[in-house]
Amino acid sequence: MKALLCAEYGPPQNLTVQDVPSPKAGPGQVVVDVKAAALNFPDALMVQGLYQVKPPLPFTPGAEVAGLVKAVGDGVQGLKAGDRVIGFPGTGGFAEECVVAAEKIMPLPENMDFATGAALVxxxxxxxxxxxxxxxxxxxxxxxxxxxxxxxxxxxxxxxxxxxxxxxxxxxxxxxxxxxxxxxxxxxxxxxxxxxxxxxxxxxxxxxxxxxxxxxxxxxxxxxxxxxxxxxxxxxxxxxxxxxxxxxxxxxxxxxxxxxxxxxxDSVRQDPRGHVRNMKQLMAWFAEKKINPVVSEQFPLARASEAIQRLLDRKVKGKVVILPEA
Ligand SMILES: NC(=O)c1ccc[n+]([C@@H]2O[C@H](COP(=O)([O-])OP(=O)(O)OC[C@H]3O[C@@H](n4cnc5c(N)ncnc54)[C@H](OP(=O)(O)O)[C@@H]3O)[C@@H](O)[C@H]2O)c1
The missing domain is CATH 3.90.180.10 (Medium-chain alcohol dehydrogenases, catalytic domain)
Structure with a gap:
């Protein structure tokens, strides 16, 4: 499968798309077939080594995704292949498939498309x-x-x-x-x-x-x-x-x-119940049409580094989403 790789910290232009082995779901994990992954400023800082979290190299950036469950690991309950989900892997999202801890998965509502789901959390x-x-x-x-x-x-x-x-x-x-x-x-x-x-x-x-x-x-x-x-x-x-x-x-x-x-x-780690409450509130507001994430641009994986540079250049409005299969 294809993934965006950061082999050394530096400008987004250094990132490359590579063929890498498909991930396997370990205990408590889910493999998501990524349909959309949203870009955030912390991704742009992370690839430059400027963020408070510095993943070991090489790594694939991309904190949040929406897609279909491809496989579930031992001990995962309530999820099966084909389910429409939103996932929050933290890193690894700018790829055709990514591994997400089961507790960082939630259902993608019927009336929400993949790009919007990826852009919400x-x-x-x-x-x-x-x-x-x-x-x-x-x-x-x-x-x-x-x-x-x-x-x-x-x-x-x-x-x-x-x-x-x-x-x-x-x-x-x-x-x-x-x-x-x-x-x-x-x-x-x-x-x-x-x-x-x-x-x-x-x-x-x-x-x-x-x-x-x-x-x-x-x-x-x-x-x-x-x-x-x-x-x-x-x-x-x-x-x-x-x-x-x-x-x-x-x-x-x-x-x-x-x-x-x-x-x-850190607030999600300190107060997981509060996070679940807030996510329910956001889903309710989405259903009531009180909120609706603005996805202003969508890029194929091959142009993900261009998308990150646009964010750093202050050219982006709302959210940019990467489509790994485009
Ligand atoms: N504390 C948290 O938990 C948390 C969570 C998520 C994100 N963040 C932080 O929040 C900030 C914004 O994240 P985001 O994903 O919303 O980013 P974003 O979409 O790029 O928005 C940042 C905005 O900052 C303004 N800006 C001013 N000077 C800029 C510059 N030199 N370069 C880029 N933008 C500049 C731009 O608006 P104008 O052009 O209108 O000025 C831009 O729209 C980041 O620092 C990120 O790390 C914090």
Whole structure:
């Protein structure tokens, strides 16, 4: 079977598609025939050796997939060959087949296609955990989302609306902001051309926002923090801009603002029941048409490195999906 291989950490152009032996399902494992695998920023960091998780080389990137069960290992119950599933292998997804631990498999709903199923778990799981479990976002509160047309950002816009918040979406182009409006954003800010702090304050009658969702970092973080209301919560989700900001802590003391770290992967390990609850919530919202992941581009496996480079070049909207059999 074919798989994308990272033989040494480096730019995406170094990745190659190779023929490798088909994986076998060990005890408690499932082999998935991958129909779609979604790309996430951590994949782009991982192949460069810049992510907190550094898989031993060589490895195949790709954290989340949707497809059909091909084989089940000893001790796996409730799954059989041919079942439509979503899987979260963490790595190994950009391949025709991949191995997933049975507890990281869930059914793909009848009315959900493979690309959508692959694109749902990581970004929507992260954004729901961030806004609900960490940020305690309340109906009627105002939420500012940075990088709002990206993977986790677009999910935060939709989930913020589903939770009853007023959503201000900030991104770097009109094209990206148009997508945010389609997803339900009430207001938009082009932070490439507008002053993020001044515009946010103007849009909230100088009160500031209650919650900031920040997957971008860099200079935007402090501007957003300065535009937060009394007891506002800043959700530290990621640093796609490449720079981890250093924040003067008097900005937290003033207005009793809170800085809250979000680490979805570890939260799933710490609280597996909470994760299952959140996934059920997301599936219910999908059925009610309150959320619907935007899959803006689909690439064959042979062009996966091109897709990763587009993500790093800030050219992607919503999610990109790799189709191993295309
Ligand atoms: N904490 C967690 O549990 C968790 C979980 C998942 C992801 N993350 C992190 O969240 C961040 C976003 O992930 P994602 O998958 O949503 O990525 P993405 O789809 O590429 O979105 C990132 C957004 O960041 C903005 N950005 C600003 N400067 C950038 C730059 N120099 N390069 C690339 N993007 C830049 C872009 O929007 P504009 O062009 O509009 O600025 C882009 O849409 C990453 O740092 C990722 O590691 C964290």
């Amino acid at each position: 990581l970004t929507y799981g992260t954004s729901l955990h961030a806004l609900q479990d960490c940020g305690r976002l309340q109906p009627g509160e105002t939420l500012l989302v940075l990088g709002a047309a990206g993977g986790v950002g677009a999910a935060a816009v939709e989930i913020g609306k589903a939770m009853g918040a007023r959503v201000i979406a900030a991104a770097s182009s009109e094209d990206k902001l148009a997508l945010c409006r389609r997803l339900g954003a009430d207001e938009t800010i082009d932070y490439a051309t507008e002053d993020l702090r001044k515009r946010t304050l103007a849009l909230t009658g100088e009160k500031g926002v209650d919650v900031v969702y920040d997957p971008v970092g860099g200079s935007y973080t402090e501007s957003a923090l300065r535009a937060m209301a009394w007891r506002g919560r800043l959700l530290v989700v990621g640093f796609a801009a490449g720079e981890i900001p250093k924040i003067p802590l008097n900005l937290a003391l003033l207005k009793e603002r809170q800085l809250l770290g979000v680490y979805w992967g």
